C-alpha cells in the first residue's frame with residue numbers, strides 16, 4: 128500500500144495500471160463521496176506577505192476616498208416633477224459621498240447654448256442641473272456631470288449627416304427603442320467637437336468635480352459603415368480593435384484634459400463594465416482610468432449567474448492597481464423584462480451590493496426618474512440607505528488594499544472578444560460557458576483566486592501565484608506564450624485546456640499551441656466534436672488528479688477535443704466517441720487507444736496540466752460532478768494543496784480575502800440559494816459554522832476578529848503565525864474583520 132504523500136514523491140511512473148483503484152488504497156475509495164468538499168484535508172497555508180506600509184491620506188486622490196455613490200438618473204420629465212431638496216436630502220441622509228447629475232447630450236438639463244444640445248421639453252429654461260449641483264454641494268456631496276454622447280435628434284442629423292453611424296447600405300442607425308434618435312459614430316466629429324463644447328460650457332457655469340459619459344465607450348465593438356469607419360480595418364477583427372482602442376484612449380485623454388481645465392484634480396471617466404467581455408483593452412484602461420465605472424447593474428436573462436458582480440470586481444482588480452472602481456447596482460428592476468422605475472427585490476439588490484464590497488468596489492445605488500417628487504415607487508430608498516449606513520460604519524475594514532490569493536486565472540480579453548469556439552455560432556456564449564465553468568469550480572473548491580490580464584504577465588505580475596489557470600485561452604501572442612514559459616521556468620505551475628495558445632494575437636492559427644513545448648505535446652488532428660456520445664477517458668494509472676474515482680474504468684470526456692499524439696505513461700487515454708442512438712450502436716469502436724485525455728508533467732517545483740478537451744465548458748453546460756472533481760483535483764495537485772486562506776464549512780460560498788489598513792478582511796458570500804443560477808434571490812438560507820485559517824506574516828499579532836454583518840466578536844486562536852477562528856453562521860454575507868497589532 129502506498130499513501131498519498133509517498134505517491135506524490137514517487138510520481139506516477141512507479142505504479143502499475145490501476146484497474147480497480149480501491150484495491151490499492153482504501154482511503155482512495157472512501158474519498159469517492161460527494162463531488163467536492165472545500166479545503167482538502169491535507170491543505171497547507173501559505174504565509175501571507177509582509178504587511179504594506181501605512182496609508183498616507185495625503186497621497187490619495189479624492190476619488191479613492193469615495194465609498195458610496197448615488198444616482199437618480201434624470202428623465203426629461205424630472206424638471207417638472209422632481210423635488211430637488213428631497214432628492215438632495217435623500218442622498219445626503221443615505222450617506223452618499225458623490226452624486227451623478229445629468230448634463231446629458233441627448234437632452235440638456237440646463238439652458239445650454241451649444242447647438243443641437245436640445246432642451247428637454249419640461250426645462251422651460253430652468254437651470255435644473257445647476258440647482259441640483261448646488262443642493263448637493265451645500266450638503267457636502269461631490270458632483271459628477273453625467274453626459275450621454277451616444278444619441279442625438281433628427282435636426283442634428285440633417286445638419287451633420289457625418290455624425291451618424293451607418294449601415295452597410297449607407298442609411299443611418301437609429302435607436303431601437305426611440306427611432307427619433309440616431310446613433311452617433313464615435314469616430315466622427317460629434318465626439319471631437321460637440322461633446323467638448325458641452326463639457327467646456329459646463330465648466331464655465333458650474334462647480335463640478337468630474338465628467339462622465341454614459342454609453343461610451345460602447346459595451347461591444349461597434350460596426351459602422353460611415354465614411355470614416357469604412358476606412359478602418361473590418362469590424363470585429365483584432366486590427367479593428369487596435370483602431371478602436373486608439374480612438375477610445377485618444378478621446379479619453381482629450382476629455383480628461385478638458386475636465387482639468389477647470390481644476391487640476393478634476394477628471395473624466397467613461398462607461399465601463401462588461402467584466403471579462405469589456406470592449407476597451409482593460410490593461411490599458413487600468414493605466415488610464417482613475418475611476419472605473421462598472422456599469423454592471425444586475426443579472427440578465429443571458430447572464431443569470433449570481434456572481435455577475437464579483438466577476439466584474441475581479442476584472443477590475445486585475446488591472447487597476449488600487450485605483451478606484453464603483454459598481455452600479457440597479458435599485459430598479461434589471462433583467463429580461465425591465466422596470467426602469469420600479470424597485471428591485473431587496474434580497475437580490477443587497478446581494479449585488481454585498482458582491483460589490485466583497486470584490487473590492489465601492490457600492491453605487493441607482494434609480495431612474497423622480498415622478499411624484501422622488502419616484503412613484505419609493506421602496507428602493509430604504510434598501511439603499513440601510514445598506515449604505517451599515518457600510519459607513521466599517522469603511523476601514525471594507526476597503527481592501529490588496530487581495531490574498533495564490534491562484535491566477537488568465538482573463539483572455541482577446542479570446543473573449545474574437546474566439547468563436549468550434550462549430551458554435553455564439554462566441555460570447557462559448558467563452559462565457561468556459562469562464563463560468565472554471566469560476567464555478569473555483570467557488571465550489573473555495574479557492575482564493577485573482578484574474579490576471581493577458582497583457583500583464585510579467586514576473587512581478589505573477590509572483591504571488593502558485594498556479595496560473597488558462598481556461599481555453601485560445602488567443603495568445605508569442606510574447607505572452609514566452610512569458611508563461613518564463614513563469615513555469617521560475618517554478619510556477621499552469622493548467623490549460625483545449626485550444627489555449629492555438630492562435631496568435633491576429634487570430635492566425637499556429638500548427639501547434641504556442642504552449643505545446645511546455646506541455647511536451649503534439650497535435651494529431653483537428654478538433655473532434657461529439658456525435659451523440661462524447662468520448663471517455665480511460666483510467667490508465669493512479670495519480671492525485673484521479674483521487675476519489677473508484678469502481679469505474681472510464682470518466683466522461685468533454686464535448687470537443689484536440690486529439691494529441693501519444694505520450695509516455697498517460698494517466699487517462701481517450702476512448703473515442705460514438706453514437707448515443709440507436710443504443711444498439713452505443714459502444715466504442717475501439718475500447719483502448721494511446722491518445723492522452725490529460726497531460727501531466729512535473730519539472731522542479733512546477734507542475735503542468737493540459738486537458739485536450741474543453742473541460743471547463745463541458746462541466747458548465749452539463750454540471751457533471753466527475754468533471755468538477757477532475758478539475759478540482761487538478762487544481763489541488765497544481766497548488767500542492769497550498770491555500771492562501773482556508774475556509775471550511777458547508778454551503779456554496781464565494782470567498783474574498785483582503786489585506787486592509789487595520790488588518791485583514793475575509794468576505795463570505797452565501798450563494799446557497801435556489802436562485803443563485805437563475806432569477807432573483809427572495810430569501811436567505813443561512814449557513815452553519817465556517818472555520819477560517821490564515822498564516823500571518825511573522826511578528827503580526829491580532830487584536831480582534833469582528834463579524835461586521837452579524838455585529839459580534841469572534842473568539843480566535845493565534846498559534847505562532849496561524850490564525851484560526853470560526854464564524855458561527857452566515858446569512859447572505861459576512862465579513863470577518865481582523866484587526867492586527
Ligand SMILES: [Zn+2]
Pocket residue numbers: 291292293312313314315351352353354355356357
Ligand atoms: Zn462610423
